[in-house]
Amino acid sequence: MYLARVTGRLVATVRYRGLDGVKLSLIQPLDEYGAPDGEQLVACATLSVGPGDLVHFIDGREAALALPDETFVPVDATITGYVEQVYAVGRDISEPPAAARPNGGKR
Amino acid sequence: MFLADVIGTVVSGTVQIPALNGRTLLLVRPLKPDGSPAGKRPRIAIDGIGAGVGDRVLVIDEGNSGRQILGAHDLGMTGPPLKDAPVKTIVVGYVDSIELRGEVVYDPATAAPLS
Numbered sequence: 001m002y003l004a005r006v007t008g009r010l011v012a013t014v015r016y017r018g019l020d021g022v023k024l025s026l027i028q029p030l031d032e033y034g035a036p037d038g039e040q041l042v043a044c045a046t047l048s049v050g051p052g053d054l055v056h057f058i059d060g061r062e063a064a065l066a067l068p069d070e071t072f073v074p075v076d077a078t079i080t081g082y083v084e085q086v087y088a089v090g091r092d093i094s095e096p097p098a099a100a101r102p103n104g105g106k107r
Numbered sequence: 108m109f110l111a112d113v114i115g116t117v118v119s120g121t122v123q124i125p126a127l128n129g130r131t132l133l134l135v136r137p138l139k140p141d142g143s144p145a146g147k148r149p150r151i152a153i154d155g156i157g158a159g160v161g162d163r164v165l166v167i168d169e170g171n172s173g174r175q176i177l178g179a180h181d182l183g184m185t186g187p188p189l190k191d192a193p194v195k196t197i198v199v200g201y202v203d204s205i206e207l208r209g210e211v212v213y214d215p216a217t218a219a220p221l222s
Contacts, residue, residue: 001151001196003117003134032114032136032149047122056117056132056151058193062170066124066193080193081123087160088115088134088149089221 001056001080003030008051010042018070022046025079027057034086034093043077054083054094109145110202111135113162114221117151126177126192133158133198135166140207142218152196153177161221163213165200173197 008026025045031037043057046068057079058066065071066078085094115134119127131154137145142163150166155176158164167173173195205213 001132002148003151029148032134037148047124049122056119058195060170060195062193062195065170065191066126071191078193081119081127083117084120085118086115086134093115 001058003034003083003086004028004041004043004055004057004079005030005036006045006049006051006053006055006079007040016074018073019075022067022073022075025049025051027055027077027079030093032088032093033091034088034095041077043079044075045079047079047082049079049082054086055079056081056083108165108167108199110138110140110205111150111152111164111166111198112138112221113158113160113164113198114149115160124193126194127153130154133160135164135198137166138163140205141212142205150196152198153194155197155199156201158198158201163202163205163215163218164198165202166196167199168196170195 004027006025007028010024023045027043028036028040059077063078064073064075113133114136117132133152133154135152136149137147139145152166
């Protein structure tokens with residue numbers, strides 16, 4: 001699993017069977033300083049998380065297993081949990097600078 | 108499996124997939140054999156051995172192996188065993204020493220603190 005911040009939501013009406021009702025989020029993976037690392041991804045979001053939230057996500061085959069109903073679907077990233085706090089080398093990296101948050105941190 | 112330093116803890120409350128309930132999540136930094144950072148994105152791993160921040164550990168990153176471990180309960184893990192659980196990154200070993208090309212490159216007693 002990796003650490004990421006939710007940056008937005010995505011709507012796709014026409015999609016593969018088995019994926020109906022699965023919400024999609026845009027997420028930005030983070031490094032050990034809480035800074036963006038690499039490209040943003042689209043991930044399935046079965047939990048109630050929204051833009052600005054810190055989350056962890058799983059990739060690969062397990063991403064489909066993390067869905068509640070249909071688990072044989074073409075999915076390669078799924079949000080697995082909401083992160084309340086994360087420490088790295090003694091630093092709390094949970095809170096980004098307000099300027100770095102989407103919409104200034106507003107939902 | 109890969110070598111990593113445990114650099115932190117992840118506190119995830121009740122908003123998470125059920126497979127993770129009751130399990131400890133650790134933030135780990137993948138390393139090269141000589142102990143320098145591998146330059147990869149940090150991973151969040153399920154603790155399988157009671158590791159803590161500062162420990163150098165062995166991490167498995169394969170789903171079937173991970174599910175076997177969680178199902179077996181032989182590593183003293185808490186939480187329910189889960190078939191087809193969406194888990195794959197698990198701390199499975201504590202590193203006591205590393206010898207690379209005839210030279211001891213890691214010894215927990217003399218290792219430098221995390222930075």
